[in-house]
Amino acid sequence: xxxxxxxxxxxxxxxxxxxxxxxxxxxxxxxxxxxxxxxxxxxxxxxxxxxxxxxxxxxxxxxxxxxxxxxxxxxxxxxxxxxxxxxxxxxxxxxxxxxxxxxxxxxxxxxxxxxxxxxxxxxxxxxxxxxxxxxxxxxxxxxxxxxxxxxxxxxxxxxxxxxxxxxxxxxxxxxxxxxxxxxxxxxxxxxxxxxxxxxxxxxxxxxxxxxxxxxxxxxxxxxxxxxxxxxxxxxxxxxxxxxxxxxxxxxxxxxxxxxxxxxxxxxxxxxxxxxxxxxxxxxxxxxxxxxxxxxxxxxxxxxxxxxxxxxxxxxxxxxxxxxxxxxxxxxxxxxxxxxxxxxxxxxxxxxxxxxxxxxxxxxxxxxxxxxxxxxxxxxxxxxxxxxxxxxxxxxxxxxxxxxxxxxxxxxxxxxxxxxxxxxxxxxxxxxxxxxxxxxxxxxxxxxxxxxxxxxxxxxxxxxxxxxxxxxxxxxxxxxxxxxxxxxxxxxxxxxxxxxxxxxxxxxxxxxxxxxxx
Numbered sequence: 001x002x003x004x005x006x007x008x009x010x011x012x013x014x015x016x017x018x019x020x021x022x023x024x025x026x027x028x029x030x031x032x033x034x035x036x037x038x039x040x041x042x043x044x045x046x047x048x049x050x051x052x053x054x055x056x057x058x059x060x061x062x063x064x065x066x067x068x069x070x071x072x073x074x075x076x077x078x079x080x081x082x083x084x085x086x087x088x089x090x091x092x093x094x095x096x097x098x099x100x101x102x103x104x105x106x107x108x109x110x111x112x113x114x115x116x117x118x119x120x121x122x123x124x125x126x127x128x129x130x131x132x133x134x135x136x137x138x139x140x141x142x143x144x145x146x147x148x149x150x151x152x153x154x155x156x157x158x159x160x161x162x163x164x165x166x167x168x169x170x171x172x173x174x175x176x177x178x179x180x181x182x183x184x185x186x187x188x189x190x191x192x193x194x195x196x197x198x199x200x201x202x203x204x205x206x207x208x209x210x211x212x213x214x215x216x217x218x219x220x221x222x223x224x225x226x227x228x229x230x231x232x233x234x235x236x237x238x239x240x241x242x243x244x245x246x247x248x249x250x251x252x253x254x255x256x257x258x259x260x261x262x263x264x265x266x267x268x269x270x271x272x273x274x275x276x277x278x279x280x281x282x283x284x285x286x287x288x289x290x291x292x293x294x295x296x297x298x299x300x301x302x303x304x305x306x307x308x309x310x311x312x313x314x315x316x317x318x319x320x321x322x323x324x325x326x327x328x329x330x331x332x333x334x335x336x337x338x339x340x341x342x343x344x345x346x347x348x349x350x351x352x353x354x355x356x357x358x359x360x361x362x363x364x365x366x367x368x369x370x371x372x373x374x375x376x377x378x379x380x381x382x383x384x385x386x387x388x389x390x391x392x393x394x395x396x397x398x399x400x401x402x403x404x405x406x407x408x409x410x411x412x413x414x415x416x417x418x419x420x421x422x423x424x425x426x427x428x429x430x431x432x433x434x435x436x437x438x439x440x441x442x443x444x445x446x447x448x449x450x451x452x453x454x455x456x457x458x459x460x461x462x463x464x465x466x467x468x469x470x471x472x473x474x475x476x477x478x479x480x481x482x483x484x485x486x487x488x489x490x491x492x493x494x495x496x497x498x499x500x501x502x503x504x505x506x507x508x509x510x511x512x513x514x515x516x517x
Contacts, residue, residue, distance in 0.1 A: 046405045046408060046409060046410035047408050047409050047410065048409075048410060049097070049104075049409065049410060049411060049412055049415075051409060052095060052096065052097040052106060052409045052411075053092040053093065053095075053096055053097070054088070054092055054096040054097035054098045055088065055092075055096075055098050057098065057099055057100075060101070060102065061101065062098065062099035062100045062101060062102065062103075063098045063099065063100055064100050064101055066084065067081065067084075067100070075499065075507070078500065079499040079500050079501075080499065080500070081394075081500050082394050082395075082420070082422040082423065082498065082500060082504065085107060085109075085395070085420040085422070085423050086420075086422075086423050086426070088107070089107070089109050089420070089423055093407075094108060094109045094110040094113065094407060095107070095108050095109075095110070095113070095406055095407040095409060103416065104415055104416070105415070105416040105417075105418055106406070106411055106415055106416070106417050106418065107417075107418040107419075107420055108406055108407070108417060108418070108419060109419070109420055109423050109424055109427070110407070111424065111430065111453040111454075111455040111456040112453075112455075113406050113407060114419050114424070114455045114458070115453075115454075115455040116404075116406070117398060117400075117404065117406070117417060117419075118398075118455070118462045118463050119463075120400075120404060121398055121400060121463060122400070122401065133245045133261065133264060134245070137264070137265060137268055138320075140265075141268075141269075141272070142316075143272075143316065143320040152468065154306075154307065154310070154313075155321075155325070155468045156468060165471045165472060165475055166370040168210070168211055168472060168475060169368075169369060169370055169373075169475065169479065171210045171211075172207055172210060172211075172472075172475060172476055172479050173367040173368070173479050173483075175203060175206045175207045175210060175216075175476075176203070176207075176367075176476075176479045176480040176483045177367070177483065178203070178206070178220045179199060179200075179202075179203040179220070179480065180480075180483050180484065180487055181220075182199055182202075182220050183199065183488070183514055184487075184514075184516075186199070187514055190513065191491075191513040191514050191515050192493070192511060192512070192513050192514075193512065193514065196338065196341075196510060196512060197334065197335075197338055197509070197510070200334040200335075200337055200338055201232060201235075201236070201330060201331070201334045202219035202220060202232065203219075203220075203334070203337075203480065204329070204330045204331075204333045204334040204337075204476070205217060205219055205228075205231070205232060205235075205330050206219050206220070207333070207472075207476045208325075208326055208329045208330055208333070208469075208472075208476075209278070209326070211303060211472050212303055212304060212322050212325060212326055213275075213278040213279070213282065213304050213322070213326075214282060214302060214303065214304045214305060215278060215281070215282065217231075219232065227274055227277060228274075230270050230274070231270060231271060231274040234266075234267035234268075234270040234271055235267075235271065235327060235330055235331070237263070237267050238264065238267045238268070238271075238327070239331055239501055239502050239503065240501060241260060241263065241264050241267075242501070242502035245264070271323050271326075271327060272319060272320075272323055274323075275319045275322055275323045275326070276319055278304075279304065279308070279315065279318060279319055279322070282304050282305065282308065283308055286305055286308065304318075304322075307322075325468065325469060329469050329472075329473065331392070331503055332392040332393065332473070332503060333473050333476055333477065335392050335503055335504070335505055336383070336386060336387060336390070336392050336473075336477065337476075337477050337480060337481070338506070338510055339386050339389075339390040339506075340382060340383060340386040340477065340481060341481075341484070341490055341510075341512060342492060342496065342506070342510050342512065343382075343385075343386055343389070343390075343437045344382065344490055345490040345491055345492035345512055346437070346492045346495075347437045350382070350437060350438075350439060351485075351489070351490065353378060353439075354378055354379060354382055354439075354481075354485050355485045355489075355517075357376050357378045357379060358376060358379065358482050358485040358486060359485070359486070361375045361376055362482060362486065364486070367479070367482075367483065368478070368479055368482045368483075373475075373478055373479075373482075376478070376482065377442075377443050377444065378439055378440070378443065379478055379481060379482060379485075380442070380474070380478065381439035381440060381441070381442035381443055382439040382481065383474060383477050383478065383481070384439070384442045384457075385437055385438060385439040385441065385442060386437075387425075387457065387459035388425040388431070388457045388459075389425060389426065389434075389435075389437065390422075390498055390504055391421040391422055391425060391457075391459045391504060392459070392503045392504055392505075393421065393459065393503065393504075394420070394421055394422040394500060394503070394504040395418050395419060395420050395421055395422070396418070396419040396421060396458070396461055397416055397417065397418045397419070398416075398417050398419075399413075399414055399415070399416060399417070400413055400414075400415075400417065401413055401414075404417075419458075421457070421458065421459060422498075422504060424456055424457065425456065425457045427456065430452065430453055430456040431452065431456065431457075432451075486517075487516065487517065488514040488515060488516065488517065489514075489515045489516075489517060490512050490513070490514055490515075491512065491513040491515065492510075492511070492512060492513075493511035493512065493513060494508070494509075494510070494511045496508050496510055
């Protein structure tokens with residue numbers, strides 16, 4: 001019955017499923033129009049929410065225990081949520097429902113449905129805070145909830161413009177050079193870096209800090225500042241706490257206000273105090289300019305200066321929003337880069353092709369420029385392919401203010417609709433050889449590229465709520481990976497699997513050997 005309804009609602013998907021035929025990209029527009037028409041027809045005939053298939057769960061708890069059970073080796077169910085989503089898509093189809101502690105969620109994995117959702121989410125789609133305690137902290141500290149619409153418009157204007165991003169190339173190249181030098185300095189005689197993830201975290205902090213706060217924090221100096229050291233430690237610890245709080249509903253907070261809750265508040269305070277310090281320092285530095293000149297240049301790469309110079313944004317808004325941007329950007333970029341290095345090391349043919357491209361474009365002793373980056377499509381493909389296979393943000397979610405018809409089912413307002421990016425990126429109906437690392441699939445002249453649904457891999461999201469820092473994050477990774485290719489050959493010494501903390505991360509230390517060319 002489930003399969004029959006799936007095929008009836010999505011005939012094009014069913015055809016591709018049975019006959020393994022992929023639809024060319026230039027036909028997706030027609031599909032969307034057809035899909036939109038189908039949705040309109042179903043407005044009066046959509047099946048009820050209760051008819052959506054899915055695991056039943058227990059009264060009150062729902063499927064919560066599935067995520068807490070011991071899977072062996074110290075791994076809990078919630079750390080394998082991406083695999084559980086895969087299993088449920090296989091069992092229930094491209095849309096399924098489950099209840100966790102009273103919260104109803106619907107997961108959709110068909111790119112057609114994801115596209116329809118994004119194109120009908122409204123001007124300012126809603127995402128709830130990561131968890132109730134995050135919202136409570138913001139309330140207790142009298143801080144903004146999320147990135148405000150005014151700030152978001154300014155951020156989009158400053159961070160998504162290609163011309164502005166070009167202004168960050170030189171400072172980000174300098175940070176990348178510092179990490180390359182650090183790798184050479186701390187690796188053992190065997191070429192192994194004992195704490196590569198920590199070094200990538202520092203690099204990402206320095207890179208994002210260079211863009212958002214227009215300053216270097218000194219992470220690679222022999223004696224980094226106490227404030228920067230505390231910030232790095234707090235950010236690490238917060239990510240370990242996140243998933244614990246995400247799993248519990250608001251009413252559970254009252255039952256476990258013990259050490260971990262206080263720890264969360266303490267580390268969040270450290271992050272915000274660090275942001276206040278950086279902004280105060282910048283305000284003192286540019287006060288003379290604010291008094292004498294107009295610095296509202298929208299194309300200049302002075303991000304914090306631009307924010308401070310605006311009279312319609314308060315100091316508190318600047319701090320709250322920059323920390324909200326800085327914190328997740330550090331971990332997502334550093335882990336994506338770690339996964340890319342791991343995949344390159346596990347696929348030496350791909351690594352050689354990347355080396356050849358970089359060396360054909362960038363002269364020895366020089367760094368990539370905005371112009372040379374445009375001549376390295378394989379480099380960009382390597383990052384895209386990593387994000388397809390190991391998206392740091394392994395799922396996306398939306399809450400709509402109106403009901404919507406998906407796969408023939410009517411989903412009511414305020415339901416959490418989840419999009420499993422990890423599952424979608426590994427769908428064999430969408431990607432040929434989905435478990436193979438093939439950056440060439442993203443090249444413009446590759447005949448297969450036109451076969452991929454544009455919504456099958458959306459690591460940065462889509463629409464008004466897409467990742468603000470996408471352009472800068474990609475630039476960071478491209479610049480660093482190009483320098484790695486100029487300086488090292490990377491070998492993998494162990495195999496790792498993805499697990500979830502709050503992001504998709506390796507289940508053990510990634511052991512890589514960096515060998516000089």
